[in-house]
Amino acid sequence: MNSRIELKLPSQMAFLGVPDAVLLELGSDLDCPRQLIEELGTAVIEACTNAMEHGNKLDASLQVEIHIDVGADRIVVSVMDQGAGFDYRNWQPAEGLLRERGRGILIMREFSDQLDYDRLSDGRFRVTLAKNLTNSR
């Protein structure tokens, strides 16, 4: 029995804390280690950062939509933007320990158990992150 929470935000970095706060609140009622929720929150912050910046080009009139599906042992979060997307299959991690950018997708991969990108029929670009709520990574 999954429950879905939906969230829409203007594409402004100032609101990146909102999906994180929602996840922490949902997590407070779940019987799972807080660290897992924090990791998922950090991954979702990266997903939203990219959706706002690369997808919606920080146009505050464009929304980022977030769906949070809470299951008994898994949370699945998808983040949708209105941009051109990119080709994740051919994505290569950036290099250089002291580079200032290019860590978002790496963090999303490390902090989630599944990461997928696709395009919706309405044209929006979507990233989906899944996190298992048991400490068995």
Place this chain on the structure above:
Amino acid sequence: MNSRIELKLPSQMAFLGVPDAVLLELGSDLDCPRQLIEELGTAVIEACTNAMEHGNKLDASLQVEIHIDVGADRIVVSVMDQGAGFDYRNWQPAEGLLRERGRGILIMREFSDQLDYDRLSDGRFRVTLAKNLTNSR
């Protein structure tokens, strides 16, 4: 320059903490007393409680939708349900200090600067709460 955050929740009391967490997070970036945000949060929890219980009859497949409009000195929150509504103009406060119910609307009135009910053209019932972010009540 208002910013709007939108939220949709299943009609389950377990999710009443979500809009409150969103408001506290938004408030943490505003230069206003935390008490005002807590009061608004409590009022919104009441609005959502009523939307879930009286509006959507706790049918988890029906959503409660919440819009949060953040302005420089005022936050306006509206909560929409899919129920029959009620006649707020002829509403009378319940009596009896030790009654177990009938305090929601009173709390909403005390903790907000404006409280209105109306019906949307799509048929949904809506309550709108406004809270000024300055301590001048």
Place this chain on the structure above:
Amino acid sequence: MKIKERRRDGIAILDMSGKLMGGPDAEAFNEILRTLMHEGVRNFIVNLERVNWVNSTGLGILISGYTTVTRAGGELKLLNVTERIENVFIVSKLSTVFRSFDDEEEAVRSFA
């Protein structure tokens, strides 16, 4: 909402945490009160320190408990009511009903 039960000098102290609201929580709270009263307990301290918020149906839970305990000749008092919750008590005019304490020792002594 979670409820943990402790005893001191025959007084039951209920440490509540989370969100105090109606629904399933109400049943859990009533159940605990009933069981304890069945065991002969009459005096209760409800510790709200770790309760994030209370809504009107949560107030209903406390009032119902208060009424039940008072009718049986006992007392139900509150401990560590946070500012946020205190404000809800004030606007609902319930601060005149519940005796509340910021100090557990004092709350315990008040039953003596």
Place this chain on the structure above:
Amino acid sequence: MKIKERRRDGIAILDMSGKLMGGPDAEAFNEILRTLMHEGVRNFIVNLERVNWVNSTGLGILISGYTTVTRAGGELKLLNVTERIENVFIVSKLSTVFRSFDDEEEAVRSFA
């Protein structure tokens, strides 16, 4: 994000709070570093105790500061990195770059 600046033994301690992320925050942080370095300060402690979270662009802010300070012959160290933020440093392999301390005295002494 808010930044408060203090000095101890010629070391600038920057007490950060809120969310450490790119955008306007990056400019504010760089500006403070530039001003302090102009005044001759070379040693920095960035206190992350009250930072709720950091994202990848926030890491970029710290890295940019680290690079600037190191190039000028100074040092930038971290203080009170919370577990949540530490985990982000670990997965981004930056825990090897930044020296970090849990104790302010120790951090200050490390510059001696």
